[in-house]
Amino acid sequence: MAMAQGTPENGVANGHSHHHVAFWRDERKRGLAAQLVVILAILAFGWYLIANLLANQERLGIPLGLDFLENVAGFQLSFAVLPVTLESPIGRLLVVGGLNTLVAAFFSAIIATFVGLLIGIMRLSHNWLISRIAATYIEIIRNIPLLLQLVFWYGGVLVTLPRPRDSLSAFDLVYLNIKGLFMPRPVPEPGAGIVLIAFVAAIGIAIGVARWARQRQMATGQQFATVPVNFAIVIGLPTFAYLLLGRPIAWDVPQPGAFNFTGGVTILPEMTALIIGLGLSTAAYVAEIVRSGINSVSHGQTEAALALGLKPRWCMRLVILPQALRVMIPPMISQYLNVVKNSTLAGFIGYPDLFSIIGTSQNQTGRAVECVMILMLFYLSVSLIISVIMNWYNKRVMLVER
């Protein structure tokens, strides 16, 4: 105390002392210098790469540019979301490849989500057998390379299906054989639009019923069997319209031909193998996320909810899941990104995704740099879009907390 009172000018001097510190001892200047060094290093490395690339292109006499996308590709795809022919330009094949990738990834992600949720909840079951089955599934899948799993589904399971003439059939409408799954294709006739409208209207009514049931419960306390009633509405209303209008949708049923089926919708075994393999593999990781999410909610929450008389399923829905979801969403984003990126293995089992189509195009045109750039840009933008959507959802769930 006495010292502080005795030497006020000391304190003032200390307050401004950083003016006199040498720059290598000033933490702010050091931080700035470090950042400057890193930025310069990145720029130098980038410059080296680009200069190297340009020099090599020059030496080999290959121009840079996207004009090759208009060249005729001259190769056929075994599966295409949009129609392509041998005369289609490379650009169109790449678009189709991107869509093929997205379609496969989309269905894989849906399988991964539902199977993962199921396995994750099974893993938490108090029933020893159920819990062990789930654990075994997770361990097997997680410890086998994904490519091996895809090859197993394609080359191990689907090749054991019968030849076309011995196809497995359900009601002579759906056929399954080594060449794929053949299903009837709906062909709209006059009046089909009304059935579609009835379907959309049924969904609207179902949402209305759910809202009404919620409001009524809050107002009167009475509960309503929303799920079965809405299920009946969504199935029943379009069916009723379909029958009332004299069946305005015809079905193009696959017909046995000389070598294979004609007509209907075909799902190739390559696609089935990719979707099943990728979906079931990712499901194992999703299951672990579900398990850890539910486990992260303290057991005291369950006890408190049960002690208040809540039924176990309400306890799960109203108390545990809303809290578990917060923990589950960030790692789930990674899994959806993994599905998209892992779909690049499709080429190994003959499914024409963007990666394998680009591989062929690059072979034919020699435009390696452009092709790699297109690939990177595609996967980067798809991943970023998924990230943005999921992060937006994550924020919404977080808001419920506080």
Place this chain on the structure above:
Amino acid sequence: MSTQSTAANPSVSDEVMIQMVGVNKWYGQFHVLKDIDLTVNTGERIVVCGPSGSGKSTMIRCINRLEEHQKGKIVVDGIELTHDLKHIEKIRREVGMVFQHFNLFPHLTVLENLTLSPIWVKKVPKREAEEVAMHFLERVKIPEQAAKYPGQLSGGQQQRVAIARSLCMNPKVMLFDEPTSALDPEMIKEVLDVMIGLAESGMTMICVTHEMGFARTVANRVIFMDRGEIIEQNEPEEFFNNPTSERTRLFLSQILHH
């Protein structure tokens, strides 16, 4: 505090509320509860004490089936606790419980914490549930916190919310599992005051606690447990002044003179 022991005690009826006969429980090889016999009448207020690991919490947690007993009989308000889920549900509806760590639902506001179970279990309209909730929040003296989340409250406030949450279900019995053990010393009193008020209103209570002042003020009976057994039970005055067993004496000397 000790001199006014009977002042706050409303009458106890002859009606039996909880009956435990020969209740036994094991955790694997470990025998947690050994032949527990306990009868609690309507309006009775019981304090259970004993060293940690003596089975106090396990005993009261058996009453609303948070723990399952393996042998013996437990009857609550005439309903026997069996594997019948309907019975378990009914009993849980009549038995409120307050936990050491409050266990409020962090994703719901205080008011939503209080109305969740009335709306879903008792099927009460939301507005009515909210009125009841506000009534009990006033009773625990924090109506102004209704719109906040549990994380924004102090420990003492959270525990009072937890008590109010149980009361919203209009229980016939309240179980307290060390309700003040996780609280800072200055917050213990506000929670005990609420519990004393509850006792004065005639609520049947079983309370596991080491708050001996509280035991003297409100308990009709104090139970001492050790190693899974009920060693001694008596009226508070007798229990504290003339404990009969050596183990009780040792325990009391440890918690009263530190």
